[in-house]
Amino acid sequence: MNKNYNQLISKYIDNELSSDEKKSFEDYMKSNDEFSNKVNIIKNNILLFKNISKFETSKDFIDNLNHQISKKESNLFSFLPDFKTSLSFAFSLALLFFIIINYSEKDSNYIAKQTKSEQNLLESKIDSLKIDDFQIKQVKGSKINK
Amino acid sequence: MTGKTDEELIKEFQNGNVSAYNHLIYRYKDKLLNFIYQYVHDLDLAEDLLQDTFLKLYTHKNSYKNIAKFSTWIYTIAGNFAKTELRKTKRRKTYSNSELIYSEDELVVPDYSNEPDKDIIDKSLKQDLQECLSNLPLDFRTIIILRDIQELSYDEISIIVELPLGTVKSRINRARLKLYECLNTKKVL
Numbered sequence: 001m002n003k004n005y006n007q008l009i010s011k012y013i014d015n016e017l018s019s020d021e022k023k024s025f026e027d028y029m030k031s032n033d034e035f036s037n038k039v040n041i042i043k044n045n046i047l048l049f050k051n052i053s054k055f056e057t058s059k060d061f062i063d064n065l066n067h068q069i070s071k072k073e074s075n076l077f078s079f080l081p082d083f084k085t086s087l088s089f090a091f092s093l094a095l096l097f098f099i100i101i102n103y104s105e106k107d108s109n110y111i112a113k114q115t116k117s118e119q120n121l122l123e124s125k126i127d128s129l130k131i132d133d134f135q136i137k138q139v140k141g142s143k144i145n146k
Numbered sequence: 147m148t149g150k151t152d153e154e155l156i157k158e159f160q161n162g163n164v165s166a167y168n169h170l171i172y173r174y175k176d177k178l179l180n181f182i183y184q185y186v187h188d189l190d191l192a193e194d195l196l197q198d199t200f201l202k203l204y205t206h207k208n209s210y211k212n213i214a215k216f217s218t219w220i221y222t223i224a225g226n227f228a229k230t231e232l233r234k235t236k237r238r239k240t241y242s243n244s245e246l247i248y249s250e251d252e253l254v255v256p257d258y259s260n261e262p263d264k265d266i267i268d269k270s271l272k273q274d275l276q277e278c279l280s281n282l283p284l285d286f287r288t289i290i291i292l293r294d295i296q297e298l299s300y301d302e303i304s305i306i307v308e309l310p311l312g313t314v315k316s317r318i319n320r321a322r323l324k325l326y327e328c329l330n331t332k333k334v335l
Contacts, residue, residue, distance in 0.1 A: 010319035041329070042322050048272050049294040055183055057175045057193060065171070065197055069204055 009039055013046065152216035160207050167207075170216070171200055177296065178224045184291045185228035186235070187280065195231055199224040218305040221298070225288065225306065232284070271329075278328035286321035293318050 005028050011017050012025050029036040150158075150166075152173065158166035178199060183192040202223050210219050279287060285307070292303045300318075304311045 006323060007316070007319060010315065010322060038326060042326050045275055045322065045325055045329070046294050048275055049290070050297065052272060052276075052295060054176065054180050055189060055192075057179050057196065061175065061193060061197075062171065065200055068197055068201055072201060072205060 009042055013043055153212060156210055156216050174220055181296055182224055182228045184295060185232050195227045198227050214305055218302050221306050274329055274332050278325050282321060282324055286324060289318050290321045
């Protein structure tokens with residue numbers, strides 16, 4: 001029984017018991033000094049907590065907070081490059097672009113040259129084949145005449 | 147601006163009005179300082195954590211959605227900072243079995259010689275109560291701090307600690323009984 005009343009202490013203090021429950025609770029308190037004392041001590045503890053010494057923030061709290069905020073704000077935009085950085089970034093980009101273009105131009109010139117020399121080689125081979133063919137035909141012709 | 151609700155102020159701040167932010171700071175700075183202090187028992191540290199809380203409010207203002215009270219949101223942020231700090235401190239203090247994290251100032255026996263008897267008893271009782279509160283498990287302690295020290299409603303506490311209303315009510319009752327038992331033990335000693 002005592003255990004049940006223990007569970008109702010906070011409801012009694014917070015005035016959340018129905019009138020019947022409250023009457024029964026108070027009757028039990030009257031019949032049990034130890035329990036009544038317990039309820040009163042818990043009530044008193046709550047009062048003490050309410051009057052516990054309260055602290056206030058220090059005088060420079062707001063200034064410190066504003067300082068922290070401006071620091072945070074500058075950090076928030078730190079991902080954006082500043083003028084100096086953007087110049088060097090643009091320069092690096094231009095250099096890279098120049099190298100790629102230059103390399104690709106050289107590369108295409110080399111390929112063109114290579115293709116030309118291969119074409120010449122083929123043409124000379126065809127010419128030599130034509131000469132061979134002409135010579136074979138001449139030999140065949142002279143044999144038939146004989 | 148002073149007549150406005152917290153929810154109106156945070157909405158204004160979300161729309162870019164920094165003066166609304168300042169009003170919220172003035173409204174909550176002392177309440178939250180005392181709230182955090184109950185966890186860490188170090189005023190300087192509590193103030194640092196309060197700075198972190200308000201910084202988070204500044205940088206994450208749009209995380210607040212107008213479905214909950216502003217107070218529950220800001221208490222949740224402050225509570226999370228305090229609990230994280232408490233866990234860090236506990237890890238650092240593994241050599242000690244005690245959960246008490248009192249600063250040196252609090253361990254100094256106060257001079258009550260010029261005070262009336264009732265005040266002396268009250269001060270001594272408050273000190274015992276503080277010690278007992280610090281010895282409570284974290285979930286019980288949080289609820290006592292929110293209900294009996296910060297005087298928040300059960301509904302607000304239920305949102306902050308993310309527990310059903312019934313659980314919050316039964317937990318506060320158990321926490322109050324635990325405090326009573328702790329004080330009784332101190333009297334016996």
